[in-house]
Amino acid sequence: MTPLLEIEDLNVWFDLQDGGELHAVQGVSLSLEAGERLGLVGESGCGKTTTALAVLGLLPPTASASGRVLFEGKDLLAEGEASVRPHRWVDIAIVFQGAMNALNPVRTIGSQIVEALELHDRAQGAAARARAGELLESVGIPASRGQRFPHELSGGMRQRAAIAMALSCNPKVLIADEPTTALDVMVQAQILELLDALCRDFGLALILVTHDLPVVAQLCGLGAVMYAGEIVERGTVDSLYHEPRHPYTRLLFAATPDLDDTDRPIASIPGAPPRLDRPLEGCPFRPRCDSAFAACDARPALSPVAEGHAAACHLNDRAAVVPA
Amino acid sequence: MSVVIHEPGAVAEPEATAARGGVVWRAIRRRPSATLGLVVLGLLAAAALLAPWIAPYGLHEQVGPVFGRPSASHPLGLDDGGIDMVTLLMWGAQISLLVGFAATAFSMLIGGTVGILAGYFGGKVDVILMRITDYFLVIPDVPLMIVVAAIWGPSLSHIIIVIGILLWTSTARVLRAQVKSVRERTYVKRARALGAGHARIVLRHVLPQVAPLLIANTVLTVAVAIFDETALSFLGLGDPSRISLGKVIENAFQRAAISAGAWWAIVPPGALVAVIILSCSLIGGALEDALNPRLRVAHLGARSFRLRPLVGRSSEAL
């Protein structure tokens, strides 16, 4: 069966002011079936957001890209902006970090939802306004709030409104880029529940981009870990947590405080990610890795280590289990 | 399993002042327009400074008829007194630049002090100083300058002070904002906790941080100061005993250069002023951009992102 969404060898470069290039996404490949949920995790600057944006072609003029993004078999990036625009919002929709500015501050919430409805011919005029009200209600916002401006709503409500807007044209895939990062913990839980319910009710496939591992654990079945622009491990969330096959994955999960295990000291990963404006030699994680050895001079490829589980680490070549 | 525990938020003290000076240099070097501006400004300033020695003719030396046409020996012709234009321009530039820099220095002093005090101490001091700044901002500069210059009498020092008194407001505002943000930084708080006096903190920690922005603001202020001097001279309020570029234009205007068809008496001095102002604007603009970088790239433009042909994994295992 053709996957709903398939990313094939995606590369993204950004022009830098002094003439160089930043290779932000390096050969990322992912696939998503209908209704599946994938968590894309990694620290800041690892390229996960850029990957998510590239799916919809939301790259700035200073960017260049290569690779294929196949939606129901069609390559969205075939002609750049022209081939991807028809699919925006109606097939794939996106919700950003609900900071103040993801919604236009000088227009009412309702009018922005209506704009999406009218643009894609789902409804016009009064019918559109009514539908916008329904959408708001479905995410737990009273329809009358549609007359308000974004700054008049709390962070959580803004995010709900953004979700309502994203679902207005019945997409098949929802991309959520750090949807809960700017929110406090209580509201986070509510938004996650909302996403969970909506994805279930509408059979949406979900790509959840976040650096927050517990969120992924709660919401997603599949996970992909990114580091320095590439995927270093992917598989089910369970296997990533219990049987990580890449030191970075292991350290990432170990760095997450666990309320049930308060005796475990909090670990952090020393050092910083490599610069992406120069070509890298060897494994990008090597400088920070606690298990590096001679083979790591050569760049590892993402290879299968089990059914539906792949990792880019030379340790797997020896088929040795990485100590937990 | 190796586990390393780090101090949360170990903050590094920013690079020493010498490296901050590097910020200014690098910002200018990166932008060709700013580099050009700096070079041009430097050359003009040098020519102006060396005027007494390298001017082709004497400043008061009549070398031809009134409004003599440009010729090989006088590439820019002669003014209304038969004086060589090139000479006039060099001497004029000297005075114009002098007034520009002096007035700016004066306004920097006031504006810098007000801005730093307001930003650093905050509270009542801030409110009072900002109110005063606001009042100054609202009063229209040129009319006030005209009035004060008219009342006080035209002399170079008066002009410098008058211009300076009105230019300090933008510096004060910009500096105050910057100082406020610097004040909140960890190393400043640490210094305060360690008991450092205010003067020491300002001099050692705050000033180096705001210096580049101060320089940017200074350069832009010079541009305005020179414009103001030109305006005042044009209106007859400049120092009659000194020739500035503005005065050259004014003389030409008063002596009906245009009806005499002597465009060379008017176009070059103004063009020179425009070039000076342009150079300052380019330099100052480049600095401001570098120091307050637009953190966000425009999401939209006439062009869209480019596609590259498919590549294999760019870095296969070696």
Added chain:
Amino acid sequence: MRGADYVIKRVAFAVVTIAVALMINFALFRLAPGDAVANLSRVPHATPETRLALRREFGLDKSRGTQFVLYLKQLAHGNLGISFANQQPVSSNLTAAVKNTVPMVLLGTIFAIVFGTFTGVIAAWRRGTAVEGVSVTTALGFYSMPTHWLGLMLVILFAGTLPTGGLTNEFLINPSFMTHLRDLAAHITLPALTLGLVLFGEYTLIVRSAMLETLGEDYILTARAKGLSPWTIVRKHALRNAMLPVATLVALSLGYIVAGAILVETVFSWPGIGRAVYDAVLQRDYPMLQGAFLLLTISVVVCNLLADLLYFKLDPRITE
């Protein structure tokens, strides 16, 4: 009403500023070196008795405090004094002058706003291309030119084609309405164009800057993600938001317009308020100077207030 206290605060600030301006105005001219009456000696045939009478009339024989009160009382009655130069009330002189300045400045400003916005938006839209480079360089060029010099350049360029001095052609006797209108239009062109070009430079840069800033905002990305076409995004989202800072900056630049008007009117002998200030300076006509300065200051304060209120009305985020 939303933010009633914001409006009240701004109005109060404007009122206080005007009060401060009044005091400065008063102080400035009383502190003039040499007594104002000394300048009255320019009035021909001023005998000692006349001088004494004038002294009393202008209240210069009383204490400063009383003078200030007298000054305020006269102001309240719209009495700005008598011009030394033409013995007419300052207020009527100023009114006539303002009637000449406003159309000229208005024309120039509208020109600058229209073309400046157009060029600024194009420059931001075509970021990184030659179009942007040319627009920015041109704008910077015009911005850097001293206003009066630009005026003189235009005179040199257009002498013979367009009138370069005065309000009207004085040699036209009893012209018909259309001829008169055409004559006025011809005369207003160069001064308005001069002012317009200098402002155009400034406004282009402001609009471009605001536009670039806006185009980097997250909601532009959202709009793109929704599938809107780029130009629609510019029209419905970017422009509206970018114009907010522009509106304020335009209003704030009115102080500079005043300065520019003075220079332009001097070059083109335009009998407006700028010219009135200039003539008053030359003739040491203190009452005129004082009146003109007061008028200019109040108009700038009022314009700033209007800018504040405009911004307040346009941006729903401002509530306090």
